[in-house]
Amino acid sequence: MDKKKIADLLFPNLKWTTEEIEAKYPKRNLTSEQVVSRYAPSPTGYMHVGNFFQMFISYNLTRITDGRFFLRIEDTDSKREKKDATKVIYEILSKFGIKFNEYQTLDGEDIGDYGPYVQSQRVDIYKAYAKKLVAEGKAFPCFCKKTEGKEDILKLREQKFSVDDEKEYDPCRDLTLADVEAKLSEGLPFAIRLRTKNDGTQRVKFYDLIKGEIEAKANSKDFILLKNDGIPPYAFAHAVDDTLMGTTIVVRGEEYISSTPSHIELFEALGFDKITYCHNPLICKIGDQGNRRKISKRLDPEADMRYYFEEGYPLESVLEYLLNIINSGFEGWRSKNPTLPWQEFKFGVNDITTVAPIFDLVKLGDISKNIISKMTASQVYDNVLAWAEEYDNEFASYLKENKEFATKVFNIDRETPKPRKDIYCWKMVKSYFDYMFSSPSSSELSEEDTEKYQEFIKEYSKDFSLPETKEEWFANIKVVAEKLGYAVDNKLYKANPEAYKGNTAKACEFVRLALTGRKNSPDLYEIMSILGNDEITKRFSQV
Numbered sequence: 001m002d003k004k005k006i007a008d009l010l011f012p013n014l015k016w017t018t019e020e021i022e023a024k025y026p027k028r029n030l031t032s033e034q035v036v037s038r039y040a041p042s043p044t045g046y047m048h049v050g051n052f053f054q055m056f057i058s059y060n061l062t063r064i065t066d067g068r069f070f071l072r073i074e075d076t077d078s079k080r081e082k083k084d085a086t087k088v089i090y091e092i093l094s095k096f097g098i099k100f101n102e103y104q105t106l107d108g109e110d111i112g113d114y115g116p117y118v119q120s121q122r123v124d125i126y127k128a129y130a131k132k133l134v135a136e137g138k139a140f141p142c143f144c145k146k147t148e149g150k151e152d153i154l155k156l157r158e159q160k161f162s163v164d165d166e167k168e169y170d171p172c173r174d175l176t177l178a179d180v181e182a183k184l185s186e187g188l189p190f191a192i193r194l195r196t197k198n199d200g201t202q203r204v205k206f207y208d209l210i211k212g213e214i215e216a217k218a219n220s221k222d223f224i225l226l227k228n229d230g231i232p233p234y235a236f237a238h239a240v241d242d243t244l245m246g247t248t249i250v251v252r253g254e255e256y257i258s259s260t261p262s263h264i265e266l267f268e269a270l271g272f273d274k275i276t277y278c279h280n281p282l283i284c285k286i287g288d289q290g291n292r293r294k295i296s297k298r299l300d301p302e303a304d305m306r307y308y309f310e311e312g313y314p315l316e317s318v319l320e321y322l323l324n325i326i327n328s329g330f331e332g333w334r335s336k337n338p339t340l341p342w343q344e345f346k347f348g349v350n351d352i353t354t355v356a357p358i359f360d361l362v363k364l365g366d367i368s369k370n371i372i373s374k375m376t377a378s379q380v381y382d383n384v385l386a387w388a389e390e391y392d393n394e395f396a397s398y399l400k401e402n403k404e405f406a407t408k409v410f411n412i413d414r415e416t417p418k419p420r421k422d423i424y425c426w427k428m429v430k431s432y433f434d435y436m437f438s439s440p441s442s443s444e445l446s447e448e449d450t451e452k453y454q455e456f457i458k459e460y461s462k463d464f465s466l467p468e469t470k471e472e473w474f475a476n477i478k479v480v481a482e483k484l485g486y487a488v489d490n491k492l493y494k495a496n497p498e499a500y501k502g503n504t505a506k507a508c509e510f511v512r513l514a515l516t517g518r519k520n521s522p523d524l525y526e527i528m529s530i531l532g533n534d535e536i537t538k539r540f541s542q543v
């Protein structure tokens, strides 16, 4: 009876009882195949690729099973929270085209019947459950000053309460009604702690969709359910929200496995059905010593989702890359179905990787090159411009003023049966095609080559006019080359290289260098056609 009285003393005027709350969250009317899952970011002003990876797994499981996907903002840690951080989350997700069935709009309107979808607006709900647990003797108020962290417990342990290594019983668990009354009348703030039913000797088993059966030491710690500001830490909010909101699979990173025994005890204490967990491996990188390490915000710029916007990766390539590491079957599917949208790709929980994927920017680049190679020149133009408008104003103005020319540049070796796969992000376009947008800076050649180079260009540029066809153009180069002592028959050249200044390839290299400053470039004749006679002549004159 005291327990109930304590509960009433602690929470005298709550809006609802748990029965009333549960009546507002009816069971979802879905089949057992339809997955209900969520993305539950904490608004820290930053989105980690590992977090996005978990989100994307969740999203796909719900998409493929025609289930429900909702966004829950976990803003209970005000210390970590940053201004506008929720907006950042929405912006990133919407740029990636990730849609939720249920969420709260930035104006605070809940879309869906299981809201509010922002945890700070659910405090009355958490309190109702905390009160219920206190009334049942499964939780108790804790008046210790520092209710978070271990230090207080450790100190108090030494002082009066014996807490052995196996269990971490909190000193306040045995307060009587009179104690509680006295402390409350002093106006002391209180936290609520779970009264663990375990003593450190029990074990718990649970099934994880990725890891299989896991056995671990059961929780034996009186951990915090509500902090003394009435806000729950992760565990309590997770148990209450995922149950009320009807989550069927909790998709989260494997760093949560170690705390799962405490979540399990909490679900039991609350009288909730067990929930299914899908703990996924964390994305890794190969460290300097060839070791596997977790991808890190500090060491790896690609850990921050903003990186992909800044570099200008087509967002579809990031999603396809992630699908590729979620399920290695994606690559085969993609090569069999080169034109289908990735949304057609289906996989189940059993197909999700069980080993920690290694994040590989080269692979992402290859996927991206492939995707960009299928775009038309005008799609490339639109994308590069959109990127430049955000990150490179000068280039954006140039592109706007020279739309036709730029589109032609982007069409080099494109819109052919075997388009060139060279560009992987929009940021690289400016330097990749720098010679098209301005004269190349000087090229590095040996002294001997420089002489030959200048001699060749001088001769070749005399009365220069670009021929109508590639064949004629090539023939002209050969004429000049032969005149200056280059071999136009490669067999002859190979047999006696000393007898010549070089071969036709060398001659072409000189022309390429004069026009692009590079030894390699896309099709030279095409480049020359786009540059036009005036620009070509100008560049030749600068050699």
Ligand code: GLU
Residues within 6 Å of the ligand: 039, 040, 041, 042, 074, 238, 250, 251, 252, 253
């Ligand atoms: N807010 C938690 C996080 O951002 C959510 C974890 C979960 O998905 O349950 O890590």
